[in-house]
Amino acid sequence: MKFMGYVRPDGKVGSRNNVAVIPSVICANDVAQAIVGQVQGTVGFFHHQGCCQLPPDLDRVTDTLIGLGCSPNVSAVLIVSLGCEGTDHERMLQTIAKTGKPVEIIRIQELGGASRAIQAGIDAAQKLVLKVSPMQRELVxxxxxxxxxxxxxxxxxxxxxxxxxxxxxxxxxxxxxxxxxxxxxxxxxxxxxxxxxxxxxxxxxxxxxxxxxxxxxxxxxxxxxxxxxxxxxxxxxxxxxxxxxxxxxxxxxxxxxxxxxxxxxxxxxxxxxxxxxxxxxxxxxxxxxxxxxxxxxxxxxxxxxxxxxxxxxxxxxxxxxxxxxxxxxxxxxxxxxxxxxxxxxxxxxxxxxxxxxxxxxxxxxxxxxxxxxxxxxxxxxxxxxxx
Structure with missing residues (x-):
């Protein structure tokens, strides 16, 4: 039995070709939402965790966000980091990148605040969408x-x-x-x-x-x-x-x-x-x-x-x-x-x-x-x- 799916660089096969915008902490949700609202072809994961939690939960949140980014239904990832959160956004970046899919990160504090981060995020998400949108389904x-x-x-x-x-x-x-x-x-x-x-x-x-x-x-x-x-x-x-x-x-x-x-x-x-x-x-x-x-x-x-x-x-x-x-x-x-x-x-x-x-x-x-x-x-x- 076969179906037509998107074959990823790591060999996994997706049924969707989304660019995921992933806030690493709740404090980055509004910036991530603004990016998703502006860029077609993106989806956002707006959760309520990522800081002021015990270490086992911070590890779990980091691992879960990594899993969402590694999903075969995701073709590329933009991580939206505040810059001082409890989750490990650098590990997110490095682990998702190992799948071979394009990954970018923006850091709100380093960029000078929400408005500048939104603009940088829109630009980054647009580039990712344009990069992965030509992908075609294959028989698998x-x-x-x-x-x-x-x-x-x-x-x-x-x-x-x-x-x-x-x-x-x-x-x-x-x-x-x-x-x-x-x-x-x-x-x-x-x-x-x-x-x-x-x-x-x-x-x-x-x-x-x-x-x-x-x-x-x-x-x-x-x-x-x-x-x-x-x-x-x-x-x-x-x-x-x-x-x-x-x-x-x-x-x-x-x-x-x-x-x-x-x-x-x-x-x-x-x-x-x-x-x-x-x-x-x-x-x-x-x-x-x-x-x-x-x-x-x-x-x-x-x-x-x-x-x-x-x-x-x-x-x-x-x-x-x-x-x-x-x-x-x-x-x-x-x-x-x-x-x-x-x-x-x-x-x-x-x-x-x-x-x-x-x-x-x-x-x-x-x-x-x-x-x-x-x-x-x-x-x-x-x-x-x-x-």
Whole structure:
């Protein structure tokens, strides 16, 4: 199976050809936003981290921003640095440059402030766009694909329809030699035993239990039970009675293939193939950032109540399990898995349609959130306090 993708100097293949404007710290966001607003062909990653954090979190933020810059969907990178941030912008520059893609950096303080930095950034971003815009797609094997999967704004139809479709799709992609990554550790709770049985080794099994226990212990350290935040009010209104019920529906989207390992939040896919877990929270801005950092060229997203958002550099294909939601939010939902609920189609039929849609998006077809630019809310999952 083949698709048409952008082959990068490091051999990775992208489904998009974006120039990424990456602020290294929240203090540089406004300058980065002004650059992206002026230069066509750019996308920005406007996060809220990068300073006054503990060293492990600063390392994580740096690593995540590097991963976003190294993504195969990114053709070139402009780093926007304040100049005194806690993240390591020099390491960002050097590591992303090793991929062979063009990388530039501007430093707001050295340039004399925001207005001068904006002008310098516009000039630098324009040059990068003009340099990479002539790139052409090439025919490549689909085994080059890393597909991320997620569910959000779930209701009872998610576990009955749209998650089942994604599970079918995940199995098919793994069988074609692709990498499939799923996360939402908070939504393993109560179903972790089922996932552990699919681990390829005792080490992977133990790691699954470890990340679930760590996530629950983090909530308990604040004097709370995880169940006070999961299921969410929207999940409960949609008919989900408990975190265990939500988890049983959520893990369906991972399919049935063996779990090869567990990745940390800022890990990048290198040679991994098959089905992998990434240790992430469930909230959209943080998990989408983590999955894009992984190197995923596409995310397939299951929803029942309707989650419209996407991600700047990674197309997010929405599969809706609720036929009523699909009708109400047809401009946001890409596929109607609610036809399974209505008895009009089978999981396998919608699964094959979803596979064809994935290939279409990999070839350049837009998702609905891309078409309306609903993709600017991103953030990075950190563990410690702001200090």
């Amino acid at each position: 094997d689909i085994s080059n694909v890393t597909m991320a999967i997620k569910c959000g704004a779930s209701d009872t139809t998610s576990g009955m329809a749209s998650n089942c479709v994604i599970g079918y799709l995940a199995d098919k992609m793994v069988d074609l030699g692709c990498t499939v990554v799923f996360g939402e550790t908070t939504e393993f709770l109560g179903a972790e035993d089922i996932l552990a049985k699919r681990a390829v080794s005792s080490e992977v099994r133990d790691k699954i239990y470890e990340i679930v226990n760590k996530m629950e212990s983090r909530a308990k350290s604040l004097g709370c039970d995880m169940r006070k935040g999961q299921p969410t009010p929207g999940n409960i209104a949609g008919g989900l009675s408990s975190i265990e019920e939500k988890s049983l529906g959520a893990i369906v989207k991972s399919g049935t293939r063996p779990i090869q390992g567990v990745m940390e939040y800022s890990d990048i896919v290198t040679t991994q193939k098959g089905l992998w877990i990434k240790d992430t929270p469930g909230r959209e801005p943080e998990i989408l950032t983590g999955m894009a950092c992984t190197g995923a060229q596409i995310m397939v997203f299951s929803t029942g109540r309707g989650a419209p958002q996407g991600f700047p550099s990674m197309p997010v294909l929405k599969i809706c399990g609720n036929p009523n939601t699909f009708e109400r939010m047809s401009n946001d939902m890409d596929m109607n898995a609610g036809l399974i609920i209505k008895g009009e189609k089978t999981i396998e039929q919608v699964g094959e349609e979803a596979f064809n849609k994935v290939v279409e998006v990999l070839n350049g077809g837009m998702t609905k959130n891309e078409a309306i630019k609903y993709f600017n809310s991103i953030d990075i999952y950190t563990m410690g306090p702001v200090i």
